[in-house]
Amino acid sequence: MPIIKNKPLRLRRWLIWTLLLVCPGINAQTSSEKTAWQQTLQDARNDSVYFYAWGGDPQVNRYLEWVTKRVDNKYGINLEHVKLAQTSDAVSRVLAETSAGNTSAGQVDLLWINGLNFATMATNNLLEANWVSNLPNFALTNPDQNPAMTMDFGMPTNGMEAPWGRAALTFYYNSATVSTPPTTLQQLLTWSVLNPGRFTYAKPPDFLGLSFLKYALIILNQQQDVGIYEQLYVAPTPQSERQLLSSLWAFLDKLHPHLWRQGQYFVSDGTSIRRLVGDSELDLGFTFSASDIPGAVDRFDLPLSIRSYAMKDGSLSNVHFVTIPVNAKHKAGAKVVANFLMSIEAQAKKQQPSNWGDRTVLDLSLLALDKQLLFSSPQQHPSALPELDTSPSLSEPHPQWSAVISKEWKKRYGAKQ
Amino acid sequence: MIVDTSLFTRWVKFSPSILITLLIMPVVAGLLGVILPAFGWLPALGEDTVDLRGFEALFATPGFVKMLALSFSTSFVSTFFAVLLSILILGNYFNSKLLGHIQTLLGPILVIPHAAAAIAIGFLIAPSGLIMRLFSPWLSGAELPPDILLPNDPYGFSIILGLTLKELPFILLMAMAAMQQKEIKQAIEGQYKVALSLGYHPFTSFCKAVLPMLYPFIRLPIYAILAYSSASIEIPLILGPNTPPTLAVAIMQWFNDVDLHLRIQASAGALVQIMLTLCVLFTWWLLEQCVKRVCLSSLINGRRTYADVTWKFLTHCITLVVLFAIVLALIGLVLWSFAGYWSFPKAYPDQLVTQHWQSALQQLPETISDTILVALAATGVALFLALFTLEAEQQRRTQLSSFTSLMIYLPLLVPSIAFLFGIVWVKEIIGINAVFSMVVVGHLLFVMPYVFLSLATSYRKLDLRYAKVAASLGRSPWSVFYSVKLPQLMPPILFSSALGLAISFSQYLPTLLLGGGRINTLTTEAVAIASGASRRISAVYVILQILLPAFGFILAWLIPKLFFRPRY
Numbered sequence: 001m002p003i004i005k006n007k008p009l010r011l012r013r014w015l016i017w018t019l020l021l022v023c024p025g026i027n028a029q030t031s032s033e034k035t036a037w038q039q040t041l042q043d044a045r046n047d048s049v050y051f052y053a054w055g056g057d058p059q060v061n062r063y064l065e066w067v068t069k070r071v072d073n074k075y076g077i078n079l080e081h082v083k084l085a086q087t088s089d090a091v092s093r094v095l096a097e098t099s100a101g102n103t104s105a106g107q108v109d110l111l112w113i114n115g116l117n118f119a120t121m122a123t124n125n126l127l128e129a130n131w132v133s134n135l136p137n138f139a140l141t142n143p144d145q146n147p148a149m150t151m152d153f154g155m156p157t158n159g160m161e162a163p164w165g166r167a168a169l170t171f172y173y174n175s176a177t178v179s180t181p182p183t184t185l186q187q188l189l190t191w192s193v194l195n196p197g198r199f200t201y202a203k204p205p206d207f208l209g210l211s212f213l214k215y216a217l218i219i220l221n222q223q224q225d226v227g228i229y230e231q232l233y234v235a236p237t238p239q240s241e242r243q244l245l246s247s248l249w250a251f252l253d254k255l256h257p258h259l260w261r262q263g264q265y266f267v268s269d270g271t272s273i274r275r276l277v278g279d280s281e282l283d284l285g286f287t288f289s290a291s292d293i294p295g296a297v298d299r300f301d302l303p304l305s306i307r308s309y310a311m312k313d314g315s316l317s318n319v320h321f322v323t324i325p326v327n328a329k330h331k332a333g334a335k336v337v338a339n340f341l342m343s344i345e346a347q348a349k350k351q352q353p354s355n356w357g358d359r360t361v362l363d364l365s366l367l368a369l370d371k372q373l374l375f376s377s378p379q380q381h382p383s384a385l386p387e388l389d390t391s392p393s394l395s396e397p398h399p400q401w402s403a404v405i406s407k408e409w410k411k412r413y414g415a416k417q
Numbered sequence: 418m419i420v421d422t423s424l425f426t427r428w429v430k431f432s433p434s435i436l437i438t439l440l441i442m443p444v445v446a447g448l449l450g451v452i453l454p455a456f457g458w459l460p461a462l463g464e465d466t467v468d469l470r471g472f473e474a475l476f477a478t479p480g481f482v483k484m485l486a487l488s489f490s491t492s493f494v495s496t497f498f499a500v501l502l503s504i505l506i507l508g509n510y511f512n513s514k515l516l517g518h519i520q521t522l523l524g525p526i527l528v529i530p531h532a533a534a535a536i537a538i539g540f541l542i543a544p545s546g547l548i549m550r551l552f553s554p555w556l557s558g559a560e561l562p563p564d565i566l567l568p569n570d571p572y573g574f575s576i577i578l579g580l581t582l583k584e585l586p587f588i589l590l591m592a593m594a595a596m597q598q599k600e601i602k603q604a605i606e607g608q609y610k611v612a613l614s615l616g617y618h619p620f621t622s623f624c625k626a627v628l629p630m631l632y633p634f635i636r637l638p639i640y641a642i643l644a645y646s647s648a649s650i651e652i653p654l655i656l657g658p659n660t661p662p663t664l665a666v667a668i669m670q671w672f673n674d675v676d677l678h679l680r681i682q683a684s685a686g687a688l689v690q691i692m693l694t695l696c697v698l699f700t701w702w703l704l705e706q707c708v709k710r711v712c713l714s715s716l717i718n719g720r721r722t723y724a725d726v727t728w729k730f731l732t733h734c735i736t737l738v739v740l741f742a743i744v745l746a747l748i749g750l751v752l753w754s755f756a757g758y759w760s761f762p763k764a765y766p767d768q769l770v771t772q773h774w775q776s777a778l779q780q781l782p783e784t785i786s787d788t789i790l791v792a793l794a795a796t797g798v799a800l801f802l803a804l805f806t807l808e809a810e811q812q813r814r815t816q817l818s819s820f821t822s823l824m825i826y827l828p829l830l831v832p833s834i835a836f837l838f839g840i841v842w843v844k845e846i847i848g849i850n851a852v853f854s855m856v857v858v859g860h861l862l863f864v865m866p867y868v869f870l871s872l873a874t875s876y877r878k879l880d881l882r883y884a885k886v887a888a889s890l891g892r893s894p895w896s897v898f899y900s901v902k903l904p905q906l907m908p909p910i911l912f913s914s915a916l917g918l919a920i921s922f923s924q925y926l927p928t929l930l931l932g933g934g935r936i937n938t939l940t941t942e943a944v945a946i947a948s949g950a951s952r953r954i955s956a957v958y959v960i961l962q963i964l965l966p967a968f969g970f971i972l973a974w975l976i977p978k979l980f981f982r983p984r985y
Contacts, residue, residue: 050935055945058776058954065780082935085945088673093933095677099460100845107852107933120677177561197564203659205674265569268659275952279545280761281562300757300770301951403676415480415661 037136040332047333048078052090053112055083056271059295063356071340077333087117094126094325106327110334114320115153119399122160128324130159131335137342142363148319153396154233161321162338165358168317169211170290170385176305178283183312185219192258198283200260204406208270208288213405215316218394220247232397236404278302291357294381308385314394348374353381425895432805437824443840443862444827450839455684471685480661485693488663491573492647492697495580500639503588508623509732520593522740523586528966530923531583532944533959535655537746538579539568545761547749553762562761568656575656580646588635595634598874605630618725625716640698641829647697648690648832651925664690665834672838687835694832753956777957788922788938795860796917799868807876808898825869828862833926841930852935859927868917875909908977915973919966
């Protein structure tokens with residue numbers, strides 16, 4: 001019985017080997033790298049890869065279900081999406097495991113991450129290093145010309161994480177109740193004074209709330225000396241904190257009384273803002289994945305009158321990644337999945353607004369024209385961010401700033417009455 | 418009773434110890450896993466000095482005193498209200514058919530997971546919630562939702578509302594279970610009748626003649642509720658304020674924070690949480706003593722009435738409001754789960770669609786089967802141990818010592834946030850990789866007490882003469898147990914199983930922490946989705962969370978009717 005069972009598998013393996021031998025190199029790679037990758041593919045077969053990724057968005061979850069099917073068909077990998085309420089849960093898990101001496105049988109194989117979580121894991125040596133450049137599809141992101149692919153919030157990734165998608169802070173409003181939304185930070189303040197209680201942000205350490213605060217921090221300090229402004233991109237010091245943060249607190253002191261619930265209560269989760277806009281408790285919201293908005297309109301979570309736009313004074317932008325913890329049990333499988341996530345097929349599918357709408361990390365100019373076409377969407381959703389709507393892209397400050405803002409925010413507004 | 422040493426009797430003999438070990442070991446291990454880091458010992462982060470940094474950081478947290486006050490007041494006040502309402506309902510509807518009806522209506526709330534109840538209440542009382550929609554704009558004049566602090570108000574009123582509504586059915590159920598025991602029933606009904614015949618008004622009769630006898634039976638459940646609510650997560654997380662939140666919620670957030678050094682502070686917080694819970698319990702004890710002192714004289718002062726009519730009217734009103742709120746919350750859930758866009762202030766969605774159900778059901782079959790498997794395993798083990806322990810009691814002919822009884826309550830009395838994180842830590846140190854069995858053990862900690870307590874009364878009041886007759890006819894203890902006792906106990910066993918399943922279905926923290934996200938149950942998914950943006954999908958999950966345990970109870974009610982007709 002076991003012999004009969006094994007036969008098709010062996011046959012399939014043999015077939016793959018033949019195919020691999022027959023097919024000449026698709027990417028310009030040395031033969032030793034090639035065989036190393038083939039070895040990885042072979043090791044990965046029948047792996048169960050546990051992908052820990054935030055599970056709060058049905059659209060993302062559905063996309064990952066599609067990925068699960070594809071990697072099963074293509075590589076025989078059994079991908080399990082472990083839905084996290086917040087990414088830091090997985091960070092804690094890896095830490096607990098390694099601290100208990102579990103160095104090779106960790107539960108987290110692949111993790112969706114960026115920014116502060118990445119910085120924490122990287123500085124605590126919780127991540128596998130130098131594996132990303134071995135992924136064949138990584139070359140498609142043009143990393144030499146595109147530093148964003150190897151820098152995460154100003155920190156070099158050192159091959160610890162593979163880029164997956166890009167995001168920019170996008171605002172949206174209900175055009176049925178708002179005729180002209182604010183398009184700069186200063187306008188946002190005056191608009192809030194005129195429309196009290198119709199805007200809010202999530203309290204730190206929520207990712208979206210922090211993003212709003214970082215956007216404000218950058219804009220408020222743009223007029224400062226270049227020397228001072230550039231301190232945002234290195235780790236904060238007591239002096240630079242004083243120089244840069246004071247304008248933020250002054251701004252927030254003015255803004256808070258006009259926020260939803262007079263700034264006495266802040267939602268803990270950035271995505272709840274979308275629900276509050278849907279409930280008509282708010283008129284203005286913001287998100288890091290612009291594509292969420294048309295998706296939410298189609299699912300009736302938001303009204304048809306929602307319109308998206310980018311702030312004229314700049315949009316905070318970053319790249320999100322997938323990473324492999326140092327103690328992951330199924331590293332080969334995780335690498336193959338990470339590589340698939342960067343493939344043209346997966347990236348094009350992801351960029352389609354009806355699937356997820358997350359912007360690709362691939363450098364489209366490297367692709368053939370017919371492949372490029374896969375990435376364009378057939379028609380624009382009325383609630384989607386207009387393709388022509390561009391604004392200066394603001395890069396993320398050094399990740400330490402998030403921690404500082406979070407801590408200081410809690411001191412000032414965390415226990416308010 | 419003659420007891421030989423068969424495999425069965427040996428098993429029975431050891432099962433009380435196994436049961437206690439299963440409950441105490443994880444709790445103690447978990448507490449150890451929190452105490453060490455609380456004093457700064459966390460070698461994983463290179464912290465191996467013992468000091469009080471964690472506590473210093475904790476006391477310096479902005480709003481720390483407010484956190485304590487919030488945890489204390491919400492748990493104490495909500496339990497107080499729940500007990501008061503229970504007394505009003507029991508007293509005013511005592512010996513009336515209405516009591517049974519109210520119990521049937523409130524019973525289902527008992528099985529609604531806390532997370533689900535919190536989400537449903539949030540839907541109801543939010544500025545854009547169903548109540549506001551019903552009265553807008555014709556009465557309130559609001560075209561837009563008013564900007565008021567509900568839920569999540571800084572004083573914790575929403576938490577108190579949520580906790581009270583969840584606790585009320587539990588106390589009622591415990592009280593009614595006690596009242597249905599034969600000896601107690603006879604005694605209290607006798608006293609009540611005497612009081613009535615002496616001219617005491619009904620509610621006064623209840624308070625003077627019945628309550629003093631009844632209270633000891635609901636006392637332990639009340640303490641369990643106090644302990645639970647002072648450290649609960651789901652309701653304060655969804656309905657409570659967050660500048661600052663309650664202590665338990667803050668601890669959970671610190672444990673999950675990206676800044677891993679916060680774990681020292683979180684562990685210190687967990688110890689403070691235990692102190693806080695003890696304080697709440699102690700304050701309740703003080704309240705009991707005061708009430709005892711103050712009311713002792715009025716018990717025997719011979720006064721026949723204390724505004725009985727007013728109390729009765731008040732009870733009618735409160736009961737109606739509570740039932741109305743529950744029904745409205747359920748209607749709201751169903752509407753949201755089918756709602757297309759639903760603009761404020763409409764009380765009815767713009768259109769109804771089945772899209773949310775379709776997409777949720779596509780993703781759920783595996784989750785539902787995992788939920789059921791874990792629940793069946795935990796309940797099965799719990800049932801097995803509970804029955805054997807109770808059988809051991811009868812073979813030894815002594816009730817469990819009060820220490821043992823208290824130990825069965827242990828996981829309900831120690832704040833779970835305090836020991837669950839420790840268990841994860843210990844589990845990692847020992848290097849246990851099993852996921853499913855760890856989740857089952859975690860659930861067992863909370864399922865076991867309920868299954869045991871709900872079985873104990875029926876088992877102890879079992880008419881032993883049948884068993885004696887069978888034994889004297891030469892049947893072995895196993896055969897007596899299997900073919901005489903179990904069939905007699907079938908209805909309570911089925912009810913306990915349904916209760917055990919329901920408790921298991923509702924576990925959030927144990928599933929999340931011990932399963933490491935590998936096992937998703939409906940409750941963990943519902944909380945994850947509640948953190949997201951779709952109120953409609955949330956509603957679908959909540960309804961499923963309610964249907965699943967309800968299904969268990971319906972089966973428990975149907976099976977005896979269909980298969981075990983009384984054979985008199």
